[in-house]
Amino acid sequence: MDQEIRSYCRSKGFHLHTEARWLGYNEADRSALLEMIREVRPGENHFKDLLDWLDEIALRDGTPIATLLQKELSGVVTDPRLGRNDKLKRLKEELRRLRFPRLAGIEDEIHRRIRNLKLPRGISINVPPGLEGGGVGVKIEATSQEHLRRLAADASRAIDSDEMKQIFTMLDSGTAGT
């Protein structure tokens, strides 16, 4: 197995530190990482990001990396419908969710509420990545003056809605009001 790890690292041009880090895990973790790598084939930076998050979740929850990969994440890694790039993207999303459970929960809830606003095409609402900054971005794109008027009226209704109030409450304190 270690030979395969070394060849993978060499073939991808990984730094020796990264190779040593991988080889420094126990056998079960090394092997689970190798299985994941065979499916996802990330480059070095993505691999290091994955390792950082896996290490941190393992330390926080006391769950070995092998368990995380084989139980929590195997659905993504082995999903035959996904290509390599999509697997990597989904894997990172799922791992981020495990690594930042409360942040991801708030983001999901905010996005759910944005969807509930049922905004017409031409209005989009965005929250910053990681919720840093505490602001909401609203973009209106109209094709005519009349279109703009209609969109502005829709935006105004959205502004006064309870959903919007809850979005700001969550951005402020992380919890929805009652």
Place this chain on the structure above:
Amino acid sequence: MKSYRPQEIVVEPGVEESPIYRNVKRAFPDLPFLSSAETGVLTPPDFGAAKRRLFLQRHRGEFLKKCPGSDGQVCCNYFVINFASNCPMDCSYCYLQEYLGSNPALKVFTNVGDLIAEAGEMLEKHRKFFFRIGTGEITDSLALDPYIGFSAEVIPFFAEQPNALLELKTKSDCVDGLLGIDPKERVVVSWSMNPQRVVDADEHDTASLDERIAAAKRCQAAGYKLGFHFDPMVEYDGWEQDYRNMVERLFAAVDFRRVAWISMGVLRTTPALKRAMRSRFPSSRLPTGEQILCPDGKLRYFQPLRVSMYRKMLAWIRAAAPTTFVYLCMESREVWEQVFGFIPACEKELGSRMTESVAL
């Protein structure tokens, strides 16, 4: 608190007449004093090892620098004096692991006379301005004091300055050298405070919470103003109870009316610091918090979480020390607004609010 004992002391030729050298010689009569002319510039093998070899040398260049703050964050207009570099204690989150990573030698600068002359010239030249000056940017202000006697050299000078306030910031309880000197309202001794659970897990070789509170009480009794930095605040299961207890215990022991300022700041790291932490303190759980990369390149708890931490902490502080000036360290304008409902117009405003708060 564990006392500091280096393995050896490396001395630059020519510094033997300085009071710092004499104090160190008196403190460690049995340790080898090597001349850097013979040893050359020894590069310590790693950051931890660097703390066990003490260098005594002259400082070349300016001692006084404007505190760099952090990009885009509200700054409090502060000057720093670097009388030493690196620290004998060993907090897992210490930013010096990154900042001094390539030059980690523990150095004490012996030319205190030059430092005093430089500060004197600046203060004299700008009598219309008031300066807050700290010594704890790249070292702890007091942890080495029992061995080097730095405070006894500089406090009498600052005590006579009409336009400066010296802040000595520490996680130690090394205050004996201060108690016999009259600070004349010109010196704030401040502590970085954390619950004992955080001290035990991540503030290695520092004074315990009880020792810090006891030392603060002694300084207050000796006429010093106090400051407290609840920084870095760490979020974990049960943090609320621990931080609340700490605030209550602290203000049961010291008179808040003689506290110059209190700051709050959550744990901040960077990707590079996290790598250093992972290698030096692999079991520290600090990097596992929900910290995200902020625009200034630092990792902090995500904003709604840290705003909620600050608000809770502020309420506990207000209940125990209702009139003490409280500010945020290295936080964005948005977070200031969310926590306090205002943003200081500029760094001068924050600085002058702090200065006013000292006129107790």
